[in-house]
Amino acid sequence: MQAKSESSAIRIFNQLSEYREWAALAQAQTGKSLLTQLREIRALRNFGGQCGISDYYWYKLYDDQYQWGRGACDFLGWRLQQQFSLALNPRYAALPAEDKLSFMSLAGSAELPIAPLRACFHRADRLADAMGIHLKTRSAVGAFLRDPTMYPLFGKPSFSQQGYGAAYLAGYEATTDSVQLLDGKTIAVERFMDRLDQTMDSRYHKPECGYLFQEPFTLAPEILAITKWPAICGVRIICLNGPDGVTPIRAMWKIATPPNHVDNFSLGKYGNLLADINLASGEISRTISGFWPRTQILLKHPASGQSLVGFKVPGWTKILEACQRAGPLFPLMKIHHWDFALTDQGPLILELNDIGATEFAQVHGHGLLTPPTREFLKRFGNPQEQVWIKAL
């Protein structure tokens, strides 16, 4: 009991130290006194987005020059991150986001640009052609994995969260009957296949939904010229999906930097970059490598020295077009968080998320709670379940 209260005291102390450090950085960046900062943090309460101290610093709300639109009153706090999407995407509508196989079948049948599949494990009798080779049994998967011509592959469960069961498969090693992974490690084919019928974590992985083997991509040459690093960089685009059509409200380009093989921003933990995309033109304006107040705007790519400002995301109009066409395909989901890979074949849809991060969508100075988004929430959100909507 005593140890518990000590650890929470340490946590509070550390948090306060961090706030103090942020406040000092904010003062250094803008000249704003601590008192003014406190007054502005207090004022955030009135805007309905439930922003608090962390949000004030993360999104640089202390700097009026940095904000677009109406500024601080447009921002959504971290407390409402999940609620924002849950208000617009009721649980009964989440199938396209939860089950990748259903999503790929639906999107493929609507001729949306989806990432090509090499094979799919599922016990259904027939699957859509877009699912690649249909592997109905564990032994069929075994034969597939033992064919060296099939590699490299990216494997992922149809229903999986937090990356459970996913793996980059580099090749097959016949002498040990193993699959080689990206990091050089190996795993026996039989052991790898356990994930086809046994859950790796019942909360996040449902093996009965099947398993997908995706073809690997090659990065778009325009991107490679800037990043000088072959890891795939993706675009996250957030769209409101109402009966009057699809309205993109934010877009970001996730830039993987060496030695990272994935482009996850993860609050800037891994050193990857995050660029703001102009929705109309697809051009990059601000690029950052973390959250405020500890980050800065990068004008050039740190590895290549190439200018980032004004760079146009390749295939931008195709991304917008795909979002527009996909809206009526999933009309019960009123907000779509899309992930596109920027490949040499053009932008390809990786997945549709029903609940998407809101922190990294606001770090460039655009709040999500603009007047049109507030109106949309009031019109399509469920105020009985999401009471905060009433305060907008």
Added chain:
Amino acid sequence: MLKRVADYAAMARRVSVEHGIPVIQQAFDILHLARKTGRIGPGDYFTYRLFDKLLGQAEKEEFVGWKAESRLDALNDRAWHCLGLDKVLTYSLLRANSIRIPETRAIYLLNQIRPLGGAVSLNTTTALHSWLRTSENYPFFSKPSASGFARGAFLAECYDSQRDRVVFRGGSSIEVEAFYREFHDLEKLGYLFQTPIRTDPRLAATLGATVTSLRMMVLCDETQEPTLHRAFWKLPVSSNFHDNYNGGLSGNLAAAIDPQTGQITRVINGTGLDIVEIESHPDTGANLKTLFVPDWLEVLNFTLKAARTLPKLRFQQWDIALSADGPVALEVNLFSTGGSELTQMLYRRGLLDATMKSFLARHEPALP
């Protein structure tokens, strides 16, 4: 509330008079069953005729009342419920997986294009009116993407260009520009125009020209192959263009079938105390109890194949039409669509039989 109590009292008196069961005994019976897993209420008690002396106590306890239906609903993953709400989404998925579905020729949705195979998109009222004024588009069956119990559904025979009207089966008609008001597309998910399904010609002489369908209730999970739990046949009568039972109000019939052979074993109309046993088809005079579902095993295999494509729906209620081209998946129902009620009435058996109990036991610890 008072009216409901009065209705129950009237039913109890009727049971007392017609079946010789004292009201007090009925009340004790209801109280006992209300505490059991099926949570039977007074309405369920009379609907399922649980006063019947032929039913043993254990058999009565297998019935599921409306209050306990949520237990069965919970077998279906919530994220997959959209398949029971949005027919365009369901048809897209089934089509992608090569499951036979009705041919959708056009979808009306203002300012939006909902993709579904080769269906024409009607995204303006002008396009809708023009489509309705084209004689080649007739006959058609139309319905909202989100609806149930045949609400907003029509079977149109032809276009009357003299009067600019859509003519329905039976002779009634409506002005082209007024048709939209009848859509009932409250969810704004689109309104579908389909090629009417032709009934299996082997059934036309005995069941009439309107296509009939089976409600196939399937249990589906990761530890066993999908299995048929119950099935019944919905039989339209008279001028009805659909086979919805709707508590017997539509006049349509419902038939229990032998799951081994597909032969009809019992036919009813009505509900509760007003259930009537039917022997012959009211329009054709055919003896219904000699009828079999044509190609029953093919229909069963078709349904189980369709069920396998939706692994997170563990209690699937399919409507399968018996068409001239073979079985056609009309929709998958998930909850509150009358299937549970009708199957219990028809078979005189509750849904909580040994099969369902063991299935629930496998999944209930994981249910929310």
